[in-house]
Amino acid sequence: MKVVTRFAPSPTGYLHIGGARTAIFNYLFAKKHNGKYLVRIEDTDTKRSTNEAVGAIHNGLNWLGINSTEKIIYQSKNLASHVKIAYELLDKGFAYKCFLNTKELNDLRIKSRANGKPIKSPWRNSKFNNEKKEYVIRLKMPLNGTTTIKDYVQGKVSVKNEILDDMIILRSDKTPTYMLSSVVDDYNMGITHIIRGDDHFNNAFRQIQIINFLNWDKPSYAHIPLIHGTDGSKLSKRHGATNLIDYRDMGFTSEAMLSYLMQLGWTSHDNKEDDYEFKKAVNLFSLEKINKSPAKFDIKKLNNINSRYLNKIDIDKIYKLLIERFKLVLNIHQEKRLKALLPELLKRVDVYIDLKDDFEWIIDDNFLCKEKDKIKILKKYNLIINEIGDLLKNCEWNKETINHCLKTYIQDKSLKFRDIGPILRMTLTGKTSAPDLVSIIYELGCTISLNRLNYKY
């Protein structure tokens, strides 16, 4: 049997981190089994669904590289088939029309909850019919027995059928509810494994009744725990960004995000670092190894993963990201300088956005240290700076001779490197910490370096 999975978000907002991880697991499982991974947009709630949200979801999935290669399915287009099933269930006696009005329903709900009993409409056993009166169609849940689900993550879980409510499958406006649509679409799409958040776990016991009534093949289930914030409660905005794409904007790479999200709740058997490369994980993935307890989102770990990726990825790729992100327009010399210094700079940041502070001294040919406090110091040591500038003027331009030149200077003057290091660094970069000075001087080039070193403060 060919594995078919689906990610089924409702387009009511941005793509949430939790949703993204659900998508990743669906993707991973399908790929592992050479199956199909589908995306279905659950846009049946016309009041809350928006086109922007649909765009945001695709945007997020595309960024991570886990959008479906198959045709995207829009649930709203399938409504007619869902309605048909609702009436089929009605005809077969597995569902009934309920004529309860809002107030009656409310009273019933309060009463049911007080008794700890599920909602069972008084119309359940009625033969009454009146097409002119508004009604909903409710599913006739079994009253006895138990329903057992063997869930890949949750294990074997049984629930007494008596706690199942007669859920609405068709609204009074003749539109199907999620409870019905989801089941019918999953069936029509040939979904073999339903991998979703465990906020749907309770739904599974109710939805499976429809499948039973219709004698359809049951899909396998994997209900994965939600992602929590650092305080253990459900991840929300007060824990930081929950919008996946915000992390792109913060300067995280999609590779790091993919790797981090994937290992939140899942671990490969070996637990080796490189198992968390997404491509490798495709082979290692298994639903059984997903943890049952919710994992907490920890940005420190994400930072660490991201910084490691930044130092692994092609410089050209990072360069492209920077150019796009900061709308830089560089000439060939500026490009060369930036690319040459990038590997060293990347060792010093977690997210590439933090490189921003270094652009000016690298890119701007006419850069000079502008901070007052620093200029005060540079004034004091202006002579040393100028002397070094003079020395470098006649120096052959390679790292070795530049280094030799500096070493000779401090020897002649009986100085230590730390006597000239900080002031050179300030002069050349305007900063107190930066990559190796020799590399900076070399990469900035003779003209620019000397301009900065010969300046009279």
Added chain:
RNA sequence: GGUCCCUUCGUCUAAUGGUUAGGACACCGCCCUUUCACGGCGGCAAUACGAGUUCGAAUCUCGUAGGGAUCACCA
């Protein structure tokens, strides 16, 4: 409140009845060094609690506490 699920270092997790309870991140220290980093080495730190089963429990059972999910004509 009913139903269901969960609980190993601060965090992510490993250990499927016998381990000095392992690793990674974070944190701290040392080394390297030209600052900041990288890197290398080391350290701190956990089986929620209480019973039971067993020669032996993180692991099985029960209870307690804490946390989470859900209980819509939303999905």
